[in-house]
Amino acid sequence: MSTEKGRAIITTESLCRYYGKGETEVRALDNISVSVEAGEFTAIIGPSGSGKTTLLHLIGGLDNPTKGSVHLSGVNIANMSGSQLSDFRRDHIGFIFQAYNLIPVLSAEENIEYIMLLQGINAKKRKEKVEEMLVKVGLENLGGRRPAELSGGQQQRVAIARAMASQPDIILADEPTANLDSKTGVSLLELMRELNQEQNMTFVFSTHDMKIMERATRLIHIEDGKIVKDERK
């Protein structure tokens, strides 16, 4: 899958996700049609409950839409079976969550290595990549530590390293800085932006934080499950 700049890598068409039925129906996402180009650094913003998490989950194939479709690099992910989708996520999407991203029994290095192990990459290449990623996220000497022995910011750096180590096309991050103090949050975002520019990887992340959204190249505003504003800088 190529990540040529300017080409639509994520396309959603009339994407809807409703929870419940009848009286209690919640339209978490209502008719979202949006397209993200390769290499973009996009923030999804909006008030709490507006549907940011739901949108990221649908794009990442973690959840199924009520209506509409998601195409990733032209492939409709709705047509995939359970393990096909697992393999697709493994090879093409990197996830960073708000917290508790890491496997507690694995060291930072092993967490970063995990997806590459699933991919069947050989030990030498894995080791090289882990070293490289640890340097990139500034944790050269902390690779042997377990998540419980790292600070929140350091844990999120490991999560970024893990998400990027397998060279996915898209990285989806749901409020990656929400559990961090604002200084740590900003430096984490700067790291993401650097990696985005350096590797030309597509980033889509959600946030509440003004300081964070300032750094995005594109802002998609959603409210009540609808896109209300879409601005590129």
Place this chain on the structure above:
Amino acid sequence: MLLFKLAFRNIFRQKRRSLLTVLSMAGGYILCALSFSTTEGSYKNLINLFTLDHTGHIQIHKENYLRRPKIYTNIKDIESISQMLDRRPDIVSHTLRVYAPVLAYSDLGNTPAKLIGIDVDREQTLSRLKEKIKSGSYLSVNMHNSDYSTALIGRGIAETLNLTIGGELVLISQGADGSVANDIFIVQGIVGNKNSKDKSNIFIPLEAAQSFLSMQGRVHEIAIQVDSPDSARKVSISLQEALPELTVSPWQVVEETFYKSMQSDKEGNRVGLLIVVFIIFIGVLNTVLMSVLERTREFGVLKAIGSRPSKIAQLIMLETSLLATISSGIGFVISVPIIAWFTYVGIELEKPIDVGGFMFSHMTGELSTYVLGTPIMIIIGFSFLVSIYPGIKAASIAPTEAMRSH
């Protein structure tokens, strides 16, 4: 490899819980192993007591003598059969016997009895007849100095006919040629007690019995001892091939009632054991489910970043199997010395147990691959079974739900 690393570290995460699970499964192992050891050991004792009292491990007869014993249903060519049996390495010993119903007389009265002609030398190698003599002595091939043949009589006959050692006993029966057989015998020894199986038996030397019943060169029964009761079936199959005109029966057939009651007793033991193991594994199931539930988020992350659902299920099953393997190892290490002691030393019972006329005073176990290996299969098999449901449950965790549960 990765899965092993994860599984191994996960079981060390909740040390106390894993320890409890391991202890309960190891307990299950020990329980199974000890129970198998005692049942196998005491049945082996019992089978040997039973078979080597008189029956032997295998018997050879003519036609259906076992079910319809007739004096005419007898075996010829005993010379050559006997030589063949002596040559076979899988046969420890054998002996020849003649049977007939007789009427026994003394000065005081008469009583029906069972006459058994025995090969005086060979009988000692197979049955415990000699050890059961309570007074007097064992038969000798040489005639008594009065020209009469000697006899061993059961305690019941001795009491009814008021006979003591040296007393004269008259036997009347029908010979194989239809003639009336009668002769005088001198009591040489008294066998067993009033309740034993031999109470109305009369043993005389084989040659004396053959001439008494006019069936020279023939016998009714050949009893065989092999190295262990377990090999009786195998050896009897090959003997049957060698002796197509005769009927070869292992002890399981000769003593069918005893064998069947033993089997059903074992079955009962197994059911009891199964219930205990079942209860243990309900506990294990509960623990495994709990550990899955606690890690919902973690499995959600693992799935989100691209682990296939089947990998997650495998992880859970591997964790449980690892615990089961450790448990079996611990159970094994604890069981071996206990069972070895029980097998080679055993327990001396204060009061001997009377099992169908056999006095059972020394209880021992058995140390074998069956006794130690079957519990491993039970523990690992059950742990596999109880990990299926938690495994499926973990595999079907929706990553979105897992991610939202803060």
